[in-house]
Amino acid sequence: MTRVDQILVSDRHFGDSHAIEARNLARLRVGLGLLAAEEPGERRSMGEAAALDDVSMRRLMYDPVLRNAFEDAIAMMENGLDGGAALEGYLRHVLQSGRSGLGPCERISSTPRRAWPRLGPAWILGSLSPEDPAEERLADRMRELYAGSFDGGAADPIKATDAMAGALSAGADLLTALLPETGASVLRHVALVGFTRGESADGPLQSLSGGDPLPSAILMAPERLENSWVAAETLLHESAHLKLFDALRAGAVTTEPNLLVPIPWRTERWRLIRVLVALHFYTHLLVFQEAAANAGAELTAVHGERPADEEVDEATPGTPAASAGTHQSAAERVAYLAECAVGEWRHLTPHGRRLVRWMFSVLGRMLPEAPEAPEDRDPIGSAGMTAAGDSAALEAEAGYGRTGEIQAFALEELGELVVGDARTGRMHWLNAHSWLLYSLCDGGPLDGIESAYAARVGAAVPADEVRRRVRAGLSDLAASGLIGVRV
Secondary structure, eight states: OHHHHHHTTTOTTTTOHHHHHHHHHHHHHHHHHHHHHHSTTTOHHHHHHHTSOHHHHHHHHTSHHHHHHHHHHHHHHHTTOOOOHHHHHHHHHHHHHOOOSSOHHHHTBSSOEESOTTTOOOEEOOOBOOOSHHHHHHHHHHHHHHHTTOTTSOEEEEOOOHHHHHHHHHHHHHHHHHSHHHHHHHHTTOOEEEEEEEEETTEEOOEEEOTTTSTTEEEEOGGGGSSHHHHHHHHHHHHHHHHHHHHGGGOOSBSOTTOEEOOTTSSSOEEHHHHHHHHHHHHHHHHHHHHHHTOOHHHHHHHOOOOSSOOOOOOOTTSHHHHHTOSOSHHHHHHHHHHHHHHTGGGBOHHHHHHHHHHHHHHTTTSSSOOOOOOOOSOBOTTSSBOOSOHHHHTTOOOEEEOSOEEEEEEGGGTEEEEEETTTOOEEEEOHHHHHHHHHOBSOOHHHHHHHHHHHHOTTSOHHHHHHHHHHHHHHHHHHTSEEEOO
């Protein structure tokens, strides 16, 4: 299991938590810069926040209320609307309060506790005790986001006891004992853990990860803590979702996210994006179950015996799986989801295909019949997208230059550049290759860009390949709106 555990953290786009966090922090900085530029004299707090060090930035902007406000503001900006006022208000209060070391909502929690002090900064939600009108607004929004996290039902928050906090920490310890690399990696993506009991659309609530409604947060029923093995699986389940949520901020994985796919164990078809998320989860679950089945006696001595039954939710009554008794295990479900991913390959972006191939590299070690990804037959452009535009048309153009007012942040260690376009509010991720091409677009002609590119990459790249790369890359950059023609 050691090798599989390592593979699950190896991919720098989806597995490496440090790289994922670096991209998210860069996205936050660029986004704050774009939002501040909309009202230069009125949004000084956004500029101040964008200049924080990484630790302070994470503490501030991974707070569920502020992160939700950021995502809302970015979405509104992309649609030509101004939605930054709420975020600026939160930031102004928090940055002026002068209290450091705790996140915004954590500061007003009556009994702040760390969820797993040894493994990361996640905290446990307690009663909120605001002391002034600004804190009241923060607390009210936190309660509103909490209540809005439950589809088809409602649930009330439960204040954590010392015993519950201890059981949660024990679950995290067990997870990282079973999967040292993967466990520590997924838990880094959690900012908040809350306990609740209630009903969801599918029945009694077991657990959920916040995603867009309550970012960076996990909510779970206290009963999930009664057995450390169940607690560990729950933490893996929801933390893996949050990790993928963070990774997906840096690139789309499908060109048709709303395409519907039949799921034998559910009555409703799933959107393609949900199929990929489930493939990611069930791959992690399969690895966890294998690690748990082979756990040593030292772990059972500390954490007790693991449940005899495999922990996977039941098929919905009336579905083909329920009638036939199929798709009752993680292995059956992940195999089906893998088939779906292959069947919809044409609707996956290069980023999405990378995600699936990474999952398949794990499943090849876990399933008797390993899924295989199709060969890519479409040309891939330099910016990591299918090449767009007419390469021949590029020859007739006078020159290419960078367009518009931008905010940019360089991730030198990753060889990536995050570029925010003030005209559209959109952010673009350039790899080292497209970054180089972008930097060469200073208004000069195509042949000049090709010559400069050839000089940078060296004689090892043939002239025909230089020409192909440059033209495909410029097509991508032009399609994104980052460069334009200068006649």
